[in-house]
Amino acid sequence: MASLRKSVLITGCSAGGIGAALAHVFQEKGYHVFASARNPTKIPATLSGAANVTSLTLDVLSPSSIAAAVDSVQRKTGSGLDVLINNSGGGYTVPALDASLVKGKELFELNFWAPLAMLQAFAPLLIKAKGCVVNNTSANAYIPMPLMSMYNSSKAALAMASETWRHELQPLGVRTITLVTCAVKTNFFADYHPAELPETSKYSDIRDFIHNLTDGRMQRKAISSREYAISVVREVEKGTVGTVWAGTDASMARLAWWLSPQWIFDMIVQSVIPLSKEMAKATQKKEN
Template identity: 75%
Template sequence: MASPRKSILITGCSAGGIGAALAEVFHEKGYHVFATVRNPSKISESLSGAANITVLTLDVLSLESIEAAVETVKRETGGKLDVLVNNSGGGSFVPALDASIEEGKKLFDLNFWAPLAMLQAFAPLLIRAKGCIVNNSSANAYVPMAFMSIYNGSKAALAMASETWRRELQPLGVRTITLITCAVKTNFWSNYHGAELPETSNYFEIRDFIHGFTDGHLQANAITSRQYAIIVVREVERGTVGTVWAGKDAFVARLAWWLSPKSVFDMILESILPVSSEMAKAVQRRKV
């Protein structure tokens, strides 16, 4: 029997992440939440034991797994889905010259192709509900942070595709929100294991500097995942369509990207991740 509650499916709901926070806040708003994870052991106790939360094992890189999730949602909601949140994703922090093309393609599979596969699979349910799809991209889609070109590229692809899907889905009665996520406190970096740079790397001498940026300190003053989730839920509830910037200093970041001349924008990025100055120091050390 279909539930009278609004329904939402969120990918990537592992404990300590954005997906879990979204699941909790949408649940508080009265939604029937389908909280999905690839590894069930990573779901939080608060989600696994709550009424009106259905925990699903879902590998967004598996079409069979996606189809199984579709069938479960159909059965429990009567064939409708009010909101789909494409939140699952991965990261990469490595110089482009040292990046593995094979691993890069896997990241694009996760950050770009998987959201499209989810949209295609759940489209009939969203259309029937006149629902909403939310795609979690990143400020890195617009901000060219050094050593993150593969991640940046995958999120830029998702951001552009999401806004294109918005125009395609609007005539079908489905809203699209593209989240441009700035810094949020999660356990992302604690679970990240970067590749070691080979001695032949042009950046080998600053490898400690590079590895230092994967310790999570850039999230130190970020908003919490719950604060972020409250913002997102508010935008979904008010009927927002299009791009939404959310996270630490989201408004400032958006203005800086829009209004700053390229030279000024590059200075801002260098102040955050001073690649040029570190490389210059490495050159000086070799001369000593």
């Protein structure tokens, strides 16, 4: 028998992250939540122990794991899937000149190809439910933060693809929301291991500055993951379609991207990550 309860599957639901916060809010709204993670022991007990939550082992880079998740959802709901949230993702902070192409391609696998694989696998259930797919991109898809070109471009690829999928899925009755996520306070950097610069790097003099970008300081004034999740779930429930900016100062970031001349926009970028200033300071120190 088909379930009357709405359902949502969220990837990347490890404790302290955006996925777990979204899962909690959807659960409170009465959805049956499929909270997934590559390692399900990282899903918070407050989710895995809830009556309307199913914890799933899901590696979004594994076709067999995705297929198993589809089977689990289909057997549980019997009526399709109302919401799919592609939230899993990774980061890579390193100058482009020093970036590993292998690691860069792995990042694209996770941030771009995996959401497409998930969409393809769950499309029959989404179409059956006349559901909604939510793709979590990043403000970095639009704001070219230095030292993050691999991450920025993978999220930009997803943002463009998501909006393209919106046009393709609309005739099939499926809504698409492209989340442009600004800063959110999470545990993302707790287990993050910054890339090591080679001794020959042109940026070796600011090695500490680059490493310190991944110590969580960029999230210190950010809104909580719960605040973020509440705003996102609100958009899903009111039938929003298309691009949604969410997170800390999301409206201001969108306006800055949309309205600012390039020289002002460049000043904003450099105020967040003052790469040129740090390089100039390092050069002056060497000369003295």
